[in-house]
Amino acid sequence: MRFKKIVAGALGLVGMLGLCTQGVAQTLRYNSFMPPLAVESKGIKAFFDELESETNGRVKGQVFLGGQMLGGQATISGIRDRVVDGGFIIPTLNASEIPYVAMLPELLPFSGDFWAATGATNETMMINCPECKGDLDKYNAVWLGGIGASPWHMMCAQPIQRFEDLKGKKVRVTGGFAARMVDAFGATSVALPASEIPAAMQQGMIDCAVGTLSWLNTLGLINMVKGIVDEPIGSYHGIGQFVFNKDSLAKLRPEDKKTLMTLIPKHLPMLTAAYSKDQQAAREAAVKKGVVMWKPDEKYQEAMRKFKGAEPKAVAADIMKQGGTKDAEPIVQKHIETLQKWQGLVSESSGTPEAFAEILRREVYSKVPQ
Secondary structure (H helix, E strand, O other): OHHHHHHHHHHHHHHHHHHHHHHOOEEEEEEOOOOOOOHHHHHHHHHHHHHHHHOOOOEEEEEEOOOOOOOOOOHHHHHHOOOOOEEEEOHHHHOOOOOOOOHHHHOHHHOOOHHHHHHHHHHHHHHHOHHHHHHHHOOOEEEEEEEEOOOEEEEEOOOOOOHHHHOOOEEEEOOHHHHHHHHHOOOEEEEOOHHHHHHHHHOOOOOEEEEEOOHHHHOOHHHOOOEEEEEEEEOOEEEEEEEEEHHHHHOOOHHHHHHHHHHHHHHHHHHHHHHHHHHHHHHHHHHHHOOEEEOOOHHHHHHHHHHHHHHHHHHHHHHHHOOOOOOOHHHHHHHHHHHHHHHHHHOOOOOOHHHHHHHHHHHOHHHOOO
């Protein structure tokens, strides 16, 4: 009899502890190496503020910005080791560890519209690419949402007025695709992180840089760029804004995880809209400054067509070199097709974040287990 009382008492204590645990707020620690004023940083803080409100304070975010917790390359390992519960991922920083995920930004030249790139990113990562999921499985991580940044352009210290002006130029790049593209233009590629572009351009180490126009303002390039190739190269996409540790998510109450999954497709278009706003502001600043906006000629277009024609095989080969275990070309082609599909879907959104969020829910999030 005494034993039964002890067991009953123990079970009662367990039950009470369970009720107490449900009442305690869960804090999700999140890391990003981006600076506090970056679009992605402001976006993740707004997301966690709304998540806390919608869960009545049961789920909170503790956001570490500017690499104060982990650098960009270390974030994926930090998520695996539970140093943080989630983080901001640039796949090319870990290309040898997640080669299939790193495929997405390498296909930048096929993503002319960054709204379409955001949609295709998430359909590929969450539905179409089991190999991509497998990459993250190795880190006990799951992709819940990613974005496509505003299109890249070539920005130069001197005006570009014809295709021949690009020959011999030293051009800052990142990624294999950009190096191959610059080679196709007869220029020389120089691999540099974005943070080193201003000093490199001032010192003559580079003549041009490929990147988003927003860098004219955020990196201060507006004071040194005199010419821009006025045709978008494509959207750098496959950026992981919402990548989380599986065990951390499993600790959430079911209703709170559902809330989290409902808010993500709402916030992704808000980020894309912010990119659009920044790009427009940068373009206006360049025009006001008198930067020469060169519309590419036929020689440039021909070089770009030839380059793009060879890229699917080149990107597939890169995946294999980085550790991919199977023929990657069908995976590459599938993502290109998905980008094309979303190019058509974007027309339904009328350029509004709210309408685009509904398309994301319909095409992606309604098909993913909550």
